[in-house]
Amino acid sequence: MSNLHITSLDKDYSGHQVLHGINLNVDSGEFVVFVGPSGCGKSTLLRTIAGLEDASGGSINIDARDVTRVDPAERGIAMVFQTYALYPHMTVEENMAFGLEMSGMSKAERKQTVAQVAETLHLSDYLPRKPRQLSGGQRQRVAIGRAIVRNPKIFLFDEPLSNLDAELRVKMRMEISALHQRLGATMIYVTHDQVEAMTLADKIVVLRDGRIEQVGAPMDLYADPDNAFVAGFIGSPKINFLQAQVTGRSADGGALVTVPRLGLKNLEVKPRGGMVDIGATVTLGLRPEHFGAPGQGRGPAVTLIADAVENLGSVSYAHAGPDAEEPVVVEVKDQATLAPGGAVTAEVLSGRAFLFDADGRRL
Amino acid sequence: MRGSTPLAIAFVAPALLLLAAILGWPLISAVVLSLQNIRAIGTGGELIGFDNYAEVLSDATFWRAGGISIVWVLANAVVQTILALITALALQQNFPGVRIARTWVILTWIVPTVVTVIIWRWLFSSSGGMINPLLMQLGVIERPIGFFNTPTTAMATLIFINSWRWFPFIALMMLAGLTRIPSDLYEAARLDGANSWRRFIRITWPLLAPTMGVLLVIGTLLSFNVFDIIWLLTSGGPAGGTRTLPVLIYETAFKSYNLSEAATISVLATVFLMGFALLATRYISKTEAQ
Amino acid sequence: MRRSWQMNILLALSLAFLCLLILLPFWWVVSSSFKEPQEIISRSPTMVPHSFTLQHFQKLLSSSAYPTYMLNSLIVSTISAIITLMLAVPAAYAFFRMHFPGREVMYRTILLAYAFPSIVVLIPLFGMFVKLGLVDTLTGLVIINVTFALPFSIWMLRSFFAGLPKEIEEAAVMDGASTLVILRRVMIPLITPGIASVGIFAFILSWTEYVFTSVLIVSDAKRTVPVGFSGIIGQYQIDWGMLLAGASFAVLPVIILFSLVGRWFVGGLTEGAVK
Numbered sequence: 021m022s023n024l025h026i027t028s029l030d031k032d033y034s035g036h037q038v039l040h041g042i043n044l045n046v047d048s049g050e051f052v053v054f055v056g057p058s059g060c061g062k063s064t065l066l067r068t069i070a071g072l073e074d075a076s077g078g079s080i081n082i083d084a085r086d087v088t089r090v091d092p093a094e095r096g097i098a099m100v101f102q103t104y105a106l107y108p109h110m111t112v113e114e115n116m117a118f119g120l121e122m123s124g125m126s127k128a129e130r131k132q133t134v135a136q137v138a139e140t141l142h143l144s145d146y147l148p149r150k151p152r153q154l155s156g157g158q159r160q161r162v163a164i165g166r167a168i169v170r171n172p173k174i175f176l177f178d179e180p181l182s183n184l185d186a187e188l189r190v191k192m193r194m195e196i197s198a199l200h201q202r203l204g205a206t207m208i209y210v211t212h213d214q215v216e217a218m219t220l221a222d223k224i225v226v227l228r229d230g231r232i233e234q235v236g237a238p239m240d241l242y243a244d245p246d247n248a249f250v251a252g253f254i255g256s257p258k259i260n261f262l263q264a265q266v267t268g269r270s271a272d273g274g275a276l277v278t279v280p281r282l283g284l285k286n287l288e289v290k291p292r293g294g295m296v297d298i299g300a301t302v303t304l305g306l307r308p309e310h311f312g313a314p315g316q317g318r319g320p321a322v323t324l325i326a327d328a329v330e331n332l333g334s335v336s337y338a339h340a341g342p343d344a345e346e347p348v349v350v351e352v353k354d355q356a357t358l359a360p361g362g363a364v365t366a367e368v369l370s371g372r373a374f375l376f377d378a379d380g381r382r383l
Numbered sequence: 384m385r386g387s388t389p390l391a392i393a394f395v396a397p398a399l400l401l402l403a404a405i406l407g408w409p410l411i412s413a414v415v416l417s418l419q420n421i422r423a424i425g426t427g428g429e430l431i432g433f434d435n436y437a438e439v440l441s442d443a444t445f446w447r448a449g450g451i452s453i454v455w456v457l458a459n460a461v462v463q464t465i466l467a468l469i470t471a472l473a474l475q476q477n478f479p480g481v482r483i484a485r486t487w488v489i490l491t492w493i494v495p496t497v498v499t500v501i502i503w504r505w506l507f508s509s510s511g512g513m514i515n516p517l518l519m520q521l522g523v524i525e526r527p528i529g530f531f532n533t534p535t536t537a538m539a540t541l542i543f544i545n546s547w548r549w550f551p552f553i554a555l556m557m558l559a560g561l562t563r564i565p566s567d568l569y570e571a572a573r574l575d576g577a578n579s580w581r582r583f584i585r586i587t588w589p590l591l592a593p594t595m596g597v598l599l600v601i602g603t604l605l606s607f608n609v610f611d612i613i614w615l616l617t618s619g620g621p622a623g624g625t626r627t628l629p630v631l632i633y634e635t636a637f638k639s640y641n642l643s644e645a646a647t648i649s650v651l652a653t654v655f656l657m658g659f660a661l662l663a664t665r666y667i668s669k670t671e672a673q
Numbered sequence: 674m675r676r677s678w679q680m681n682i683l684l685a686l687s688l689a690f691l692c693l694l695i696l697l698p699f700w701w702v703v704s705s706s707f708k709e710p711q712e713i714i715s716r717s718p719t720m721v722p723h724s725f726t727l728q729h730f731q732k733l734l735s736s737s738a739y740p741t742y743m744l745n746s747l748i749v750s751t752i753s754a755i756i757t758l759m760l761a762v763p764a765a766y767a768f769f770r771m772h773f774p775g776r777e778v779m780y781r782t783i784l785l786a787y788a789f790p791s792i793v794v795l796i797p798l799f800g801m802f803v804k805l806g807l808v809d810t811l812t813g814l815v816i817i818n819v820t821f822a823l824p825f826s827i828w829m830l831r832s833f834f835a836g837l838p839k840e841i842e843e844a845a846v847m848d849g850a851s852t853l854v855i856l857r858r859v860m861i862p863l864i865t866p867g868i869a870s871v872g873i874f875a876f877i878l879s880w881t882e883y884v885f886t887s888v889l890i891v892s893d894a895k896r897t898v899p900v901g902f903s904g905i906i907g908q909y910q911i912d913w914g915m916l917l918a919g920a921s922f923a924v925l926p927v928i929i930l931f932s933l934v935g936r937w938f939v940g941g942l943t944e945g946a947v948k
Binding site: 387388390391392393394397398399401402405406409410412413466469473476482484485487488493494495496497500501502505506510547551552555556559579607610614615628629632633636637642646650656657 | 677680684687688696701714761763764766767771773774776783785786791792794795796797798816817824877883884888899902903906913916917920923924931936938
Binding site: 070071072092093094097098099101102103104105106107108109118119122123166170 | 838840841843844845846847848849850854858859862863
């Protein structure tokens, strides 16, 4: 159980900067997930924490000890790789014991430690096997077991589930979550899958172009994003971004906006703080579930033509809009089926909508 | 990729030092030697500048050997490429025993050249042997041919023997290039109705071309340097008809005991080869970039 | 993929042609080495020996130092292969898995070794070996063979090292293994096929080397098979029976070696090529 402090961390590869002044605190026992699109620097950040990449500037502290220039093995960190990176020529037991051997543990002790961990991961029967004789899920467990035996201060996971099929991925996600509960260890997890991020994390770190966009609990990021990027990245289906014009203010500080795409005028949206300039062009962020069933009086009603529909059973999504533009996605609950070409009427729950300025900053 | 420069240097240093001592240093010595007038090993000499070069460049023997070397390299390239292409295309197919065939095709290359020489010297022998009696039985010839007796037949026979030794090696390299062509390209072409000939012309050939280019350069360097087969079979004869530059260098140094002149020819040959290698690799990387 | 019958015939013809081209000469030589002398020089050659004798082999072993040549060849080739591996594996690891200044330049310089006629260095090298007392020693031959095997060996190992995912190495780093331990415990076991092919390559190169050995070795007792054998060619009136027996004999060790590890060698050759 350890905490991690990263201070103004920079990383560049021969002049090309991939991390810009990263500041981050990870508390002891916390499960932190780095998310972001590919190339955002999340893996580089993880690898720099591991010591597989050298930081170009800034510092990394684990439990108040500066480890910025410390060898990876000396940092008390274990890592689970995307490809598992098991040693193909060693048995499961040898794979798990290799790190212990390197740290100078006696053979008998190694055997005992590995056996204990294998037991908890249901790997005992597979100890004499080679990795190629195992299924994807089993390999994944060996990789995790290899990390556990070393009793690290911090676990790092680099997209560990992306090579598994959908069903196994959900199962392993649960196992990792349970593992975190059981060990209470500090874990840092990289993924590009926002569902994984939402379900696993105590704290999500959203990265873009080597910068942290926002740090927070999953529900905070979802309900209160700092900018259009985070709003767009968290949430599935993706949030709708609609051009709008500020036309006035309401009595309690809300902005009145015109949304041509929805044919709405004087829609009242609460900005996060301060005043919004009248006449400004803004972006309205409206999640598909910010459309409610009609006839409840929770907001102005709109009627859209569904060009395409996705009926998922409990919920349906209507994609409305001309081909040239991003369609507006509307969530429809408790309605048996939607048909393409049909009309969808919904109330706009503008109280939960977001406003962003031209640069994508939250207003 | 990992760091730690001192360790990396420690890893490459032994190999580099050995190459520098056994190839690099003698190469420099050869240049120095070519500027002196040393005849036999161990005898003294003095710097005489570029006199050796003037002498060699005005010597008809040198130019003749150069010409023979060019014929040798070109003919070997043609024969080996054709044989290797047939072999590679055949071994690319699936048939029972293909794995064994892919392994043992290299047989001609793994036996000592001296054995190659014995094999073919006997098979081509005009007293006994196999080829002459066979040709006579088939009625192609009436009397045994002395394959090594005229410059033209000797050259042709040598080219055949050297190609026999090297074509499987080239074929395996081509096979490596062939196996990298994705099989779905062939399947797509098949669905488009392309027959085997068109598939070869439109897919195999263009995609194999870069490999062939590299192989031609490697093959040229390898062929140029062949010495033992020629020396053991004809010693450059008859009448100097198979005296390539390496043979001339050897003769000059160890038969006529003129070390400095041999070094001069060596240096000229090296400059020529390096120039060729540089131009060819540049041409290949240029066409690849297009 | 299915082939049309025309293609099958074409394939069968090519394979038959290749079989004849490659195997027939060997068959003729090996089978003839068991024939009586009269049958060998007979005007009507026989595909299958009509007579059987071991006299050529007896003569070869009794009248020449052939067993000595064979022993010398085995010693030189084996040691050359081992030393080549000891130098090439760390060098290839550094070239293809490590970062250090001058890496590209050094690697290209090594490849340049192909671009000049080896006979160029023969003359100065002889002088150098005279001074170092390496003329007429097996040590000298090993040095030569290793030098000539090295560039291609390093090049061949390239694809084997390149084929290993970097995560495996990183996992070992995280496990606390030093670079030397990674090389010994993780990398080398994983490139065994590459090591086998490089070892075989160096062995074959040494086994077949003629030019340098013929110049650097003076005494009969130090000769290797190729040079000792070429000595027999000129030494006697052409005794085809004995030469054919010697040829069959010289082919044997490479054939044995190749039937054990040939698959790996060819795999390594085609893997390493052109990539």
